Amino acid sequence: xxxxxxxxxxxxxxxxxxxxxxxxxxxxxxxxxxxxxxxxxxxxxxxxxxxxxxxxxxxxxxxxxxxxxxxxxxxxxxxxxxxxxxxxxxxxxxxxxxxxxxxxxxxxxxxxxxxxxxxxxxxxxxxxxxxxxxxxxxxxxxxxxxxxxxxxxxxxxxxxxxxxxxxxxxxxxxxxxxxxxxxxxxxxxxxxxxxxxxxxxxxxxxxxxxxxxxxxxxxxxxxxxxxxxxxxxxxxxxxxxxxxxxxxxxxxxxxxxxxxxxxxxxxxxxxxxxxxxxxxxxxxxxxxxxxxxxxxxxxxxxxxxxxxxxxxxxxxxxxxxxxxxxxxxxxxxxxxxxxxxxxxxxxxxxxxxxxxxxxxxxxxxxxxxxxxxxxxxxxxxxxxxxxxxxxxxxxxxxxxxxxxxxxxxxxxxxxxxxxxxxx
RNA sequence: GGAGACGUGUCCGAGUGGUUGAAGGAGCACGCCUGGAAAGUGUGUAUACGGGUAACUGUAUCGCGAGUUCGAAUCUCGCCGUCUCCGCCA
Numbered sequence: 001x002x003x004x005x006x007x008x009x010x011x012x013x014x015x016x017x018x019x020x021x022x023x024x025x026x027x028x029x030x031x032x033x034x035x036x037x038x039x040x041x042x043x044x045x046x047x048x049x050x051x052x053x054x055x056x057x058x059x060x061x062x063x064x065x066x067x068x069x070x071x072x073x074x075x076x077x078x079x080x081x082x083x084x085x086x087x088x089x090x091x092x093x094x095x096x097x098x099x100x101x102x103x104x105x106x107x108x109x110x111x112x113x114x115x116x117x118x119x120x121x122x123x124x125x126x127x128x129x130x131x132x133x134x135x136x137x138x139x140x141x142x143x144x145x146x147x148x149x150x151x152x153x154x155x156x157x158x159x160x161x162x163x164x165x166x167x168x169x170x171x172x173x174x175x176x177x178x179x180x181x182x183x184x185x186x187x188x189x190x191x192x193x194x195x196x197x198x199x200x201x202x203x204x205x206x207x208x209x210x211x212x213x214x215x216x217x218x219x220x221x222x223x224x225x226x227x228x229x230x231x232x233x234x235x236x237x238x239x240x241x242x243x244x245x246x247x248x249x250x251x252x253x254x255x256x257x258x259x260x261x262x263x264x265x266x267x268x269x270x271x272x273x274x275x276x277x278x279x280x281x282x283x284x285x286x287x288x289x290x291x292x293x294x295x296x297x298x299x300x301x302x303x304x305x306x307x308x309x310x311x312x313x314x315x316x317x318x319x320x321x322x323x324x325x326x327x328x329x330x331x332x333x334x335x336x337x338x339x340x341x342x343x344x345x346x347x348x349x350x351x352x353x354x355x356x357x358x359x360x361x362x363x364x365x366x367x368x369x370x371x372x373x374x375x376x377x378x379x380x381x382x383x384x385x386x387x388x389x390x391x392x393x394x395x396x397x398x399x400x401x402x403x404x405x406x407x408x409x410x411x412x413x414x415x416x417x418x419x420x421x422x423x
Numbered sequence: 424g425g426a427g428a429c430g431u432g433u434c435c436g437a438g439u440g441g442u443u444g445a446a447g448g449a450g451c452a453c454g455c456c457u458g459g460a461a462a463g464u465g466u467g468u469a470u471a472c473g474g475g476u477a478a479c480u481g482u483a484u485c486g487c488g489a490g491u492u493c494g495a496a497u498c499u500c501g502c503c504g505u506c507u508c509c510g511c512c513a
Contacts, residue, residue, distance in 0.1 A: 043473055047482040054482085057494040061441040064493095076493045083493085246470085367471095377470085 001104050001211075001365045003379075004036050017110035020117055020326040028103050035100040042093045049089065053082050105214060109361040111326050112298075112335040118325030124338070125325070130309065131318035133342050134400045142345040143395040144276030146402060147173060150422050155276075165266065165281035172422050177284055179416035180390055181259050184286040187311055188387055193257035193288055198237035200260055201228040206240040209366045211332045221263050234260035234287040235384045239362060242291055246377060247370040253300065254291040257387065259284070277391035278350065284390040290383045291368060294360065297381035301357045304385050305337045308353045311387060316410040317396050318342040320349065334359045341392065345399035350392040355385030398422075 007014055007029060015026055056079045063072040116125045147153040152173025158166040169177055189195050207213040207229050212220055221230040231237055238258045247254075262285050277283075288307070292300045305321065312319045324336040333356040340349040360379040363369070369377045401408045406423030414420050 040473065043482080047473065050483085051481055053493080058442060060493050064441085072493080079493045 001361060002107055002110070003360070003364055004032065004100070004104065007107075008033055008036065014110060018108070020111045020115060021108055021329065022119055022327045023108055025106065028106055032100060032103050032107070035096055035103065039093065039096045039100055042089060042096060046086070046089045046093060049082055049086055053079050053086070056082075108331045109334050109358065111329060111333075112357070112359075114323070115329065115335055116323065116325045119327035120325075121328050123325035124328055125323040127321040127323050127337065129318075129320040130313060131316065131342075133318045134344050136344050136399075136402070137404070140345050140399070140402055142276065143343075143398040146398045146407065147276070150407070152176065152398075152422070153277075163281070165279070167277070167280060167282075176394065176417060176422070177390060179413055179418075180388075180393065181284060181286060183413060183416045184311070184388055185257060185259055187314070188257035188286065188288055188307075191255075191307055193255040196234075196238050196241070196256055196258040198231075198234055198258050198260060200231055200237075200263075202231055202236050202240065203228060206236055206243070209240045209243045210236045210362055211365060212236060215331055218267055219265050221265060230263035231260060232264050233262050233285060233386075234258040235289060238287065238289050239291075239366065239382060239384065242363075242368040242380075243366045245368055247291075247368070247380065249293070249370055249372055252291065252293045252370060252380065253296070256289045257286060258289075259286045261285075262389075277395045280391055286387055288385050288387040291363070291380050292383065293370070294378065294381045297357050297359060297383060300381075300383055301335065301337075301355065304355050304383060305339070308339050308355060308385055308387050312339060312341065312352070314410070314412045315393065315397065317393070317400065319352075330354075330356065332356075332358050332361050334361065341396040343392075343396050343399050345402075346395075350396060352388050352392045352396075353386040356383060358382045358384075 002014070011029065011033065014029055018026060018029070056075050060072045060075050060079075063069075063075070116123060118124070141149075144155070147155075150173070151171050152169065154168045154170055155164075157170075158164075158168040161168060185195055201223060204213065204227060207220065212229070212232060216232075220232055222228075223230065229236075237260075238256050241256070242254065262283055264281060266279055266281060288304060290300055290304065309319070309321065319339055319341050322338045322340065324338055329336050336354055336356040338351050339353040339355070340351050342348075343350050359381050362382045363379045366382075368380050368382070370380050371377055397409065398407055401410075406421040408421055409417055409419075
């Protein structure tokens with residue numbers, strides 16, 4: 001959520017930036033300013049009336065003690081008449097505030113200066129590529145055949161137990177999941193991230209805090225009996241650790257990492273995008289999250305991208321890094337880098353990580369602040385990225401490393417998997 | 424799930440209707456003291472939204488929400504949470 005005062009002071013710049021994100025409902029910006037004007041006016045009126053009520057009430061107390069009953073009674077009458085104004089004022093204020101917030105929630109974050117213009121993934125900017133695309137032998141197959149061949153995942157069984165998009169990992173497939181999670185967490189904690197194992201359901205407040213609500217209501221599974229939401233990413237519970245807090249400047253940066261299953265309804269997906277491991281309702285992911293000083297978030301963003309890049313390099317996967325264009329970025333992000341790995345058998349790039357700087361868009365909603373050197377309270381910046389999401393990594397690992405008699409895992413995984421080969 | 428007790432500032436803790444945004448203590452910050460430190464001592468130490476260049480000032484906030492009252496941390500109701508006992512249970 002953008003800050004109202006920022007919008008007030010930078011109206012034209014806000015409009016110009018929103019255009020890069022192809023945000024069309026620009027009248028909302030002026031509506032917000034008008035609603036805020038109204039809010040201030042009502043607030044002032046309310047404060048003045050309430051001030052009079054407060055002072056009169058004190059006065060009444062004094063008069064009563066002095067036994068001046070008549071004067072007290074006439075003051076009571078005055079207060080009573082003021083109160084008839086206060087109730088509707090309160091109601092109006094609540095209404096205006098709600099409308100203001102509702103409008104504010106519709107405005108996406110402003111893209112950073114280096115975000116390219118564009119509407120579709122084709123407009124994303126290639127930052128760099130690394131690793132080598134393997135040449136597969138004849139007869140190489142996509143991962144959904146390999147998972148069957150080596151009995152790694154039983155998709156039909158998952159469908160029987162739950163529904164499509166809920167894979168049942170079996171045998172070496174289950175073990176590989178465990179090995180990858182463990183490796184990723186170790187890699188992240190070695191870089192100074194503190195490990196968390198969060199709840200996999202969150203309450204409504206937390207879902208609002210990181211912006212899943214009200215924007216993506218239909219994308220989360222909702223346990224209605226208790227009004228909990230299944231998390232679509234560990235970002236939600238972990239970032240909310242710092243909801244409603246005021247940190248010391250020395251506490252920054254805060255670096256957290258967490259494994260969690262991720263639950264996504266993915267309403268509206270279809271076709272080759274959902275084949276095999278490409279898109280699931282439940283998948284495993286390890287996330288990294290940082291809360292930093294606002295002056296340092298871009299520096300941090302670079303280190304996080306480099307961190308995930310190193311992780312991909314260690315897995316010996318061909319990858320590329322993209323800077324997303326305005327149209328392809330998420331609602332809350334100021335800038336996003338996608339890291340993709342090349343799936344040799346499908347001959348396509350698969351997104352395995354998305355690293356974003358949210359600047360103060362999330363922390364404004366979360367009220368995650370810190371006291372700076374002058375004792376002033378200001379908002380922190382938040383960032384997060386996948387490090388890494390498992391399914392597409394698994395798809396690429398299987399496809400790119402397939403041989404006639406098995407799948408050769410990259411060296412870093414040998415000790416975690418306690419074998420070199422899936423066979 | 425049932426019964427009971429409780430929920431006050433960074434922490435501990437007082438406060439059952441009226442100058443209480445909140446005693447006292449601890450912690451923390453700054454100053455004095457000291458060769459330096461400890462001890463001692465003085466001052467300061469919540470958040471949000473308004474107004475004001477500023478000093479300052481208005482309003483709201485004692486788990487959350489609603490209510491009673493001229494006036495609520497204090498009374499009433501609902502919700503949430505914590506603790507104890509019982510039930511159930513990995």
